Amino acid sequence: MGSVTSELPLQRTPLADAAETGLKIVVVGGFGVGKTTLVRSVSEIRPLNTEEVMTQAGRGVDETTGVEQKTTTTVAFDFGRISLNQHMVLYLFGAPGQERFWFLWDRLFSGTLGAVVLVDTRRMEDSWYAIDRLEHHRTPFVVAVNRFDGDDRRFSLEEIRQSLALGEHVPMIDCDARLRSSCKEVLICLVDHLYALALSQEGTP
Amino acid sequence: MIRKPVDVGDPDRLYMVTGGRSEADDSFDLVTLVVSESEPTQGMQSEHVRILELCRHPTAVVEISAELALPVTVVRILLGDLHDMGKVSARHPRAAASVAGLPETALLQEVLHGLRNL
Numbered sequence: 559m560g561s562v563t564s565e566l567p568l569q570r571t572p573l574a575d576a577a578e579t580g581l582k583i584v585v586v587g588g589f590g591v592g593k594t595t596l597v598r599s600v601s602e603i604r605p606l607n608t609e610e611v612m613t614q615a616g617r618g619v620d621e622t623t624g625v626e627q628k629t630t631t632t633v634a635f636d637f638g639r640i641s642l643n644q645h646m647v648l649y650l651f652g653a654p655g656q657e658r659f660w661f662l663w664d665r666l667f668s669g670t671l672g673a674v675v676l677v678d679t680r681r682m683e684d685s686w687y688a689i690d691r692l693e694h695h696r697t698p699f700v701v702a703v704n705r706f707d708g709d710d711r712r713f714s715l716e717e718i719r720q721s722l723a724l725g726e727h728v729p730m731i732d733c734d735a736r737l738r739s740s741c742k743e744v745l746i747c748l749v750d751h752l753y754a755l756a757l758s759q760e761g762t763p
Numbered sequence: 764m765i766r767k768p769v770d771v772g773d774p775d776r777l778y779m780v781t782g783g784r785s786e787a788d789d790s791f792d793l794v795t796l797v798v799s800e801s802e803p804t805q806g807m808q809s810e811h812v813r814i815l816e817l818c819r820h821p822t823a824v825v826e827i828s829a830e831l832a833l834p835v836t837v838v839r840i841l842l843g844d845l846h847d848m849g850k851v852s853a854r855h856p857r858a859a860a861s862v863a864g865l866p867e868t869a870l871l872q873e874v875l876h877g878l879r880n881l
Contacts (some may be wrong), residue, residue, distance in 0.1 A: 563869060572819075572822070573820055574820075574821075575821065577821045578821075579796075579856060580792070580796050580854075582793065582856075596797040606826065606829035606830075607829060608825060608829040610832045624834060639823075639826075640877075641877075642873065642876075642878065643873070646877060648878075662775075665789075669856060671866060671871075671874070684820060697809065698865075742878060746878050746879065750875065750877050752871055753871040753875065754864065756866060757868055760868060
């Protein structure tokens with residue numbers, strides 16, 4: 559199924575009744591980099607959108623009134639779904655990498671298998687913050703470079719690795735977020751990486 | 764002039780829905796699968812009714828949130844109520860929180876297998 563656009567059902571498709579294990583993978587990247595496109599390409603449902611709000615007492619106290627200020631953080635994200643088998647279902651979240659999003663990381667994405675950082679070579683600086691935060695949260699990730707039309711591969715993966723100051727241990731992969739087969743390879747690249755990490759950890763008790 | 768803190772969105776509606784509570788039941792992960800254990804009954808809060816209808820088949824918390832157009836926290840509060848009343852059961856993710864922070868290789872192998880068969 560390498561079609562460019564897959565026809566997704568309009569009606570909600572329920573999961574198998576035997577479904578028991580939900581899994582998470584997060585796709586992060588700058589605005590317009592193709593996160594939603596990637597999610598749509600591999601999802602079995604039309605991507606859905608939701609939000610989380612967090613109200614925090616602000617640190618600053620209004621000195622004239624003594625009233626503590628509250629700030630409300632709203633983060634919207636979209637997601638798709640892949641039934642891996644009768645029991646396991648993988649949810650794929652497309653999330654903005656901006657600062658406020660990371661306040662909600664622990665609440666929303668603790669226990670995530672790993673992350674895909676989607677990179678646009680025209681705006682690589684958009685990925686720095688996301689990479690920094692993922693390292694901070696110790697979330698394993700791979701970097702997928704979305705090669706848009708007209709990206710004549712001016713930058714090789716090695717050049718991009720240097721530009722992002724990525725360690726050799728972080729896998730990188732080229733992709734076209736519009737292609738289902740390509741997005742599938744990105745996910746396999748991530749899970750292969752996780753598998754290798756888990757294996758080496760199990761080997762060193 | 765005293766300015767009050769301004770909340771964005773429509774918190775009044777959210778407070779109505781949750782009966783004024785804002786602390787959610789953290790046991791419900793985004794991908795916890797929820798299943799109805801009974802049919803809606805007369806006089807039930809409309810959000811509870813919708814959740815029970817949606818969850819006739821297993822439905823993830825995040826899907827319930829999207830379908831009801833309510834923030835995840837609000838859905839967690841509603842699910843906590845339904846769970847306490849025995850109206851829903853929850854299938855929590857098993858991948859979460861191993862000591863080393865990584866899932867088991869057996870689980871990852873299953874994921875790989877599923878992805879390759881897409």
